[in-house]
Amino acid sequence: MLKSLVHKYNIAGPRYTSYPTVPYWDEESFSFEKWKGALIQSFKETNAEEGISLYIHLPFCESLCTFCGCNKRITKQHSVESPYIEAVLKEWRLYLEWFDEKPIIKELHLGGGTPTFFSPDNLKRLIDGIFDGATRADNHEFSFEGHPNNTTQEHLQALYNLGFNRVSYGVQDYNAVVQKAIHRIQPFENVKRATETAREIGYNSVGHDIIFGLPFQTLDHVKETILKTKELLPDRLAFYSYAHVPWIKGNGQRGFQDSDLPSPELKREQYELGKRLLAEVGYHEIGMDHFALETDTLYQSMQTDKLHRNFMGYTASKTQAMIGLGVSSISDSWYGFAQNVKTIENYYKILDDNRVPVYKGHILNEEDLIIRKHILNLMCKFRTSWTVDELYVPELPEVLLKLKEMEEDGLLILGENTIEVTTKGQPFVRNVCMAFDLLLQRKQPDTQLFSMTV
Structure with a gap:
């Protein structure tokens, strides 16, 4: 059974140290x-x-x-x-x-x-x-x-x-x-x-x-x-x-x-x-x-x-x-991310101009913040809920549909307003998070961006 689940769910996916993930x-x-x-x-x-x-x-x-x-x-x-x-x-x-x-x-x-x-x-x-x-x-x-x-x-x-x-x-x-x-x-x-x-x-x-x-x-x-x-x-x-x-x-x-x-x-x-x-x-x-x-x-x-x-x-x-x-470091204000330049030469050059060496980033909108909370809950607690309006997004019914097959495979339990990842499902938590990743759902990458989930 484990081998069949590994074969089924071993796809490329983020490790979710952030949401949105850097490519998005x-x-x-x-x-x-x-x-x-x-x-x-x-x-x-x-x-x-x-x-x-x-x-x-x-x-x-x-x-x-x-x-x-x-x-x-x-x-x-x-x-x-x-x-x-x-x-x-x-x-x-x-x-x-x-x-x-x-x-x-x-x-x-x-x-x-x-x-x-x-x-x-x-x-x-x-x-x-x-x-x-x-x-x-x-x-x-x-x-x-x-x-x-x-x-x-x-x-x-x-x-x-x-x-x-x-x-x-x-x-x-x-x-x-x-x-x-x-x-x-x-x-x-x-x-x-x-x-x-x-x-x-x-x-x-x-x-x-x-x-x-x-x-x-x-x-x-x-x-x-x-x-x-x-x-x-x-x-x-x-x-x-x-x-x-x-x-x-x-x-x-x-x-x-x-x-x-x-x-x-x-x-x-x-x-x-x-x-x-x-x-x-x-x-x-x-x-x-x-x-x-x-x-x-x-x-x-x-x-x-x-x-x-x-x-x-x-x-x-x-x-x-x-x-x-330092070079390539990423900062997180909760409301936004910013990454420093990736080469030491550029890092020194920008600092010589008395500038913080940030070269790219992302400012989170309201949807991003909600999805970020759900993914953090899943990655840290193996559960999340939307019992308050602040954690609801219009796409949530579509997310639950994507998770239905995982529920049938015993990887999670869907409640009225909750999701709980089972012990059996914990090795596949990245896959569960991907169902919440609205940016990934809207634009699947043309080339492989992430490592395999298993």
Whole structure:
């Protein structure tokens, strides 16, 4: 039965870190001034009450991992660190000019690239510069992505002293054949060292990222990786499907043939095996492709219906305003999205002109906001409702018709004014969200834009 459902519903679809999804942003009606106004409005509404989130993109890596879809610059020249930090801090100062009070930063995340490409001293200079014009929220959660091979005790201690309390390590898979194919060679001992050092210093959440569906990956490889993961018992896990989109990501994903990838049915078996092994030691599934122990804030936020999803993935709490700094970063004011230019050269050039380096975006209309709420509910709670007029759209009867077949397949339950995704249907939640995606329904893409849903 599982195989037939996988075959039926394995179609290209968004991961819904936003709605509208980036390919459906209305760039023609977007303007920088509209974006600025939307962010200022959101800041005034919520800074004092809930604070803001900050995402900082640090794009440099010393080598290319062929599974990676992030915006990155491959170099071994660490002289790039200082100019980039100065540029990010300049961008931050330009944003600070918009606000009439100091931002209260509740969530801060360093992503990449490889944030630990940067020296501990330069990371300290970056964070100190951010807080020259901001304050830390009392209940803040600061996190960074660490590479197990180059995250040192000095990195961990310096960031911990600056208020960081969570780190996530990219593990992917422990099998040597798979690691070679994705150009990510890192022994278990390196992950163990990085994990244990973080805990010794005082980090209250250590996460591991694991991928299934990688080239040459078998069920035994996934089992081996999960069993080794259980030895270290990270507080949370991202256990997600490899997104094979070489038409978007260029030569980075041409290091192997499509035929080297597991079939959709095998990918699903890999996930179900991993989920079963993780449940045996107390991990709970959180939203889509995430797991956490009961002591982790991600699990606790799910229990209290506070789980949120944005361009940083699943987060333990919501802030209405999220500012993205650095090349290619995306900001979210709730009322609008804006993305920075994607090349470092353009990023520097625009900042030299004393301008925020946004090059495209989308301002949400009333319909967008309603659909966004439904998709967030489904992705974070596996349910949504329209018992109030504010959550009703005229196309809702058509949405329900599209979901009827999924109900017949046991993937969801349709109530009078509610939808609840069943346990059986949770692996297909992206498909459920696609029925709500009115922009996707109105204009199906001519070419493949998204990874497969399974």
